Structures are given as structure tokens and as C-alpha cells.
Amino acid sequence: MTATNRAEKERLLALLEERNRRAFTYRYRTLHAKLYDWQREFNANTATYSQVCLIAANRIGKTYTGTYIDAVHALGDYPAGWEGHCFEHAPLIWCLGYSGEKCRDLLQEPIVGKKDGTAFKGGLIPPEHIKDYESMAGTPNALRTVYIRQIGGGDVQGGDAAIQFWSYSQGQHALMGDSVDWFHIDEEPRDAAIFPQVLTRTATGDKGRGGRGILTFTPENGRTDLVIQFMDSPSPVQKYMQKGWDDAPHLSQTVKEGLLASYPAHQRAMRTKGVPMLGHGRIYDLAEDAITCKAFEIPRHWALINGMDFGWDHPQAHVQLAWDRDNDVIYVTRAWKKSLAKPIEAWGAVKVWAAGVPTAWPHDGLQTEKGSAIELKKYYIEAGFTLLAEHATWPDGGNGVEVGLMEIRDLMLAGKFKVFEGLRDWFEEFLQYHRDDKGKIVKIRDDLMSATRYAYMMRRYAVSKRDTENVAPLHLAQPDDDGLYF
Numbered sequence: 001m002t003a004t005n006r007a008e009k010e011r012l013l014a015l016l017e018e019r020n021r022r023a024f025t026y027r028y029r030t031l032h033a034k035l036y037d038w039q040r041e042f043n044a045n046t047a048t049y050s051q052v053c054l055i056a057a058n059r060i061g062k063t064y065t066g067t068y069i070d071a072v073h074a075l076g077d078y079p080a081g082w083e084g085h086c087f088e089h090a091p092l093i094w095c096l097g098y099s100g101e102k103c104r105d106l107l108q109e110p111i112v113g114k115k116d117g118t119a120f121k122g123g124l125i126p127p128e129h130i131k132d133y134e135s136m137a138g139t140p141n142a143l144r145t146v147y148i149r150q151i152g153g154g155d156v157q158g159g160d161a162a163i164q165f166w167s168y169s170q171g172q173h174a175l176m177g178d179s180v181d182w183f184h185i186d187e188e189p190r191d192a193a194i195f196p197q198v199l200t201r202t203a204t205g206d207k208g209r210g211g212r213g214i215l216t217f218t219p220e221n222g223r224t225d226l227v228i229q230f231m232d233s234p235s236p237v238q239k240y241m242q243k244g245w246d247d248a249p250h251l252s253q254t255v256k257e258g259l260l261a262s263y264p265a266h267q268r269a270m271r272t273k274g275v276p277m278l279g280h281g282r283i284y285d286l287a288e289d290a291i292t293c294k295a296f297e298i299p300r301h302w303a304l305i306n307g308m309d310f311g312w313d314h315p316q317a318h319v320q321l322a323w324d325r326d327n328d329v330i331y332v333t334r335a336w337k338k339s340l341a342k343p344i345e346a347w348g349a350v351k352v353w354a355a356g357v358p359t360a361w362p363h364d365g366l367q368t369e370k371g372s373a374i375e376l377k378k379y380y381i382e383a384g385f386t387l388l389a390e391h392a393t394w395p396d397g398g399n400g401v402e403v404g405l406m407e408i409r410d411l412m413l414a415g416k417f418k419v420f421e422g423l424r425d426w427f428e429e430f431l432q433y434h435r436d437d438k439g440k441i442v443k444i445r446d447d448l449m450s451a452t453r454y455a456y457m458m459r460r461y462a463v464s465k466r467d468t469e470n471v472a473p474l475h476l477a478q479p480d481d482d483g484l485y486f
Contacts, residue, residue: 028071028124032079038247039065042214043084049239050212051199053230055219056241056274059259060248066184066216067110070095071124073182074111074161076150085212090150090159091181092205094198094213096166098187100139103165107186108143111163115141131160168194181205183213188221195226219276223434227276231432232444242428244273269431281434283441284409288427291412295420298322298333303462306359307392307455308385309447310376315339317447318350319426320357321455323462330411330456332419335426337447343383351384356468360458362450363391363399388461392454401441404453426452 023030032040042065045052056062070093072078078086095111097103112130113123120127129149136142148161164178168189180201189195198213205211219227230240245251260268268287269275298304303323310316320334334353338346347354365377365387381387393399411417419426429448436442 025126028068028075029077029079031068031124032072032081035065035068036061036247036249038241038243040081040083042241043069043082045239045241046084046212046214047086050202050210050237051215051230051235051239052213053215053217053238053240054243055217055227055231055276057244057248057270057272058218059251059255060243060245061250062216062218062243063106063186064110066186066214067095067107068124069214070107070163070182070184071111074148074150074163075125075129076159076161087181087206089181089207090148090161092178093161093163094166094178094180094183094201095163096168096183096185096189096194096198098189099167099169100136100142100165102187103136103167104139104142107184108146108165112143112146115143136165179204179211180213181211183211185213185215186217188215188217188219188224188226190221192225218274219270222277223281224276231276232442242274244275246273246424273431275428275431281436282431283405283433283435284412284430286409286412288431291417291419291430292421292427293331293418295333295422298331298465299324300466301464303459304357304465304468305455305459305462306354306357307451307453307458308359308361308380309450309454310362310364311337311447312340314444315447316341316346317451318346318354318359319448319451319455320353321452321459321462322465323459327416329416329418330459332417332423332426332452334420335423335448337425343379343385346380347383347385354385356386358458358461358463359385359387360392360454360461361387362454365391388458392457394457395460399457401453404457408453408456 035043039061042052042054046069054062054065069084072082073087073091074093076087076090095103095107097107109123111123112125113120113127120130125148129151130146131149132147133143134145136144143165145165146163148163150159150161168191178201180198182205183198183202185195185198195215202211202213215230221227223231229235230238231242234240245256256272260272263271265287267277270277273288303325304320305323306318306320308316308318315337316339317337318335319332322331322333323329324331334350336346336350338349341349361377361380365375365380367376368374369376377387391399394403408417419430426448429445433446433449434442
């Protein structure tokens, strides 16, 4: 090899190394296009809601999702396709974690990198944009404040953003005085006063428009007031998302199996699906795996029955049960729910599997619309649903809830109540269907659970799959003069 060729190859190698260095250093510019759909949706929600919460499983990238958003806000350089909130000025950003060590390792290092002397390595923010910093007392290499020279956008060009790292161990009284534009709470604080104090600091943020931010955590503390607020009764400015291992393709099956085996059984739904632990408050206190089965083609001689729960502000819900009478095993094979959906829209979504199948419904279907004498159920019959003649009851005419819950739970324990895998909406309700501290059923996000119970109550009217293909069951109500069932 000649000297010229050697020098040319060394120069080419140096160019390749420099290209790779730049690609890594400025990777925030290309990372947005590589995010999962749910990560982009989470970010997009920040444009509409000022408090966005990601309640998620371990190891799916929840904290990294948040720190990426933090870093982009600090730089002011929003990539193509960015749908989240944008600041038109250099913001003050608060990042909060359990302790100084957690702030350093989980928040500081992903955003600005590891501190090596006076240099920073490996963070999303390019080192040349880190103008200055102040150290955090008591935690080696941890920072209290980092000042970021912004890259551009709006009137931010040439300005300096500031990121401050706070630990919950400092208490709420340390979180006073500043007007915060953006916050990132990573993992849920046990001190219930922390979140309200952070919100107070955002009141005059973002140039008086009010600051905003995100929460990213695994619900290890169970159904705390904070979790209940976001999941059950969010305000108009609050939005939550719940994500699990099924939403993280980077986790291999081998990794998932290894992690799952290491978790205590009572923690598995929380660790793998982001479901708050409910302990003995759960109504169906079984693991999801205990009732899951692979989907299969239902034999034509098996019986089918549908169940529905009416709804508008809360979702209306529809399920289908397939009953193997020979072995007395019931399968939940279909599930659909949606808020603000008209009967005709619901029918369009489920008619492929609901057509000709008798449908059980609750007694509130007898309610009449304001200003008319038309019962609610009639609108669903007009849309195409094959409603049973009477609302759901037990054979003796009663409609008690507890007996249904006990019977279904007993069937689950006996392996005689199974649910097709992939029915995520159904399983999410199943895992969070619970009682309050007084033993009453919490009537929130129980729509599919109720529809399932109605179908189970009326299974005596189930008909064979074969019969639903051509013949309307004889026990259905007869049509009135308008050709409608009533």
C-alpha cells in the first residue's frame, strides 16, 4: 500500500468517525422520526393539555420519552413533524425525581450527559450548547441548574434556557419562588403536596399563558389520589396514557420472560402493563394470563350471545360471548367501546360480528329521550341491533350484580371463563375493576365489564352460531307496526 493510499484511507476513516460523532451528538434531530406512535401521541397531547401523564410499565422507555421532550424544549429546535407544545422563548424547565442520585442518573444524564470534570458526554443536548451550570449539594456530579444556549425558533434564538433538577426528598417547601414554564415529574412522589406545589409554580409560566408539563411513572404506589385524578376524574387540562410491554417492540420475548419471572405475581400487571396495584380491592383478583386464550374460529354449533351497556359521556360497550355448552366454557370473543358514539356508528363498528346475534341490555334502555316518548333501546333496534325483548335479568327475574360477579369469578378460577387475547380494552377494565374502601363497586371504566355481565345473565337466550347466519331467534320481541322490535 502506497503512502498516498494509506493517507487517503486514514482521511476517509477520520471523516467517517466525524460523521458518526456528529450523528450521535446531534441525534435529537433524527430521534423524533424513530419514536413509537404512542411516544409521538404522548408528545402531541402536550399541545392540547397542560398536564399529560404517562402511566406505564417498566422498561418501555417512559423516562426517555420525557427527557427527549425536555431536551428539545431546552434547545428550542423543534424537528419536522413535531406536534407537541412549542415555546416561543427560552423556558425554565423543572425535572423532578426521587433523590439527587435519581435526578442525576435518570434525568440529568440523558438530557445533558455525564459530567466529566467540566465536560459533558452522551446527553441529548450537544455539549457546546451547555453554557454554564450549578452543582447540587450533597450528590457527586449532580447538577442543580444547567443553562442551555438555544439553537433557534421564534424569538428564542440566542436566548438561554435553564433546566433545574429537584428531588422529592427536599420537600415541597424547596419548590417555591420561580415561575416555571415546563415540568417533568419522573416517578410518582409519595408526598402528595409535591404535585400541587409544582402546578402553583406554573401558574404564570410561559409568558403568563400558564406553564405545562408531563408526568412519567410506573404506578408502584397503587391507586393514589394522583392516579385516581388522572385516570378516573381528569380535569379539562389533564390527559393520561397507559402503556405496557405490548407497546415496546424493543423488548424481546426472552427479555420479557426473564423479567416476568423475577416479579412477584401481585406486581406483574403493574410492572408489565402499567396497571396500578389494587390488592384485595380487585373484583376479579386473577392475573390476566389466567383467563387469556388464543383466538380461534368458533364452531358453528356453539351458542352466541351479545351484551351491551348504553353510554354517551362514558363509553357505550359491546361484547360477544361464545358458549361451549358441551364443556360449559364461556369465551369472550369480541369487545368494542367508544364515547360519544351514536347507535348507528356503534352498529357500523360491530355489525360484522353482531348481526343476527341476540343482544342483552340493561334496564336503562327503557328510559325515554327528553321531549319524546321514544325509549333509548329503540334507537339501537333501528340501527340494526337484535335486542332481546326484555332487559337483562336472571331466570328468577332479579338483576342483582353481586351474584353475577361471583359466578363469573368462580368460572374464571375453574378455567371455564376465557377471553381471547388482544382484547386490550376488555383486559384494561378487568385489571382495574375494583371496590372502594367501603366495599362498593367503583363505577368508572366498567363499561365492558357490565356488558359482559349482561350477556352472561341472559345466556339462556344464546343461539347457535349456525342459526345467527340466517334465522332470527324465536324468543326475540315481535316487530311493531313500523317493523321495529320493542
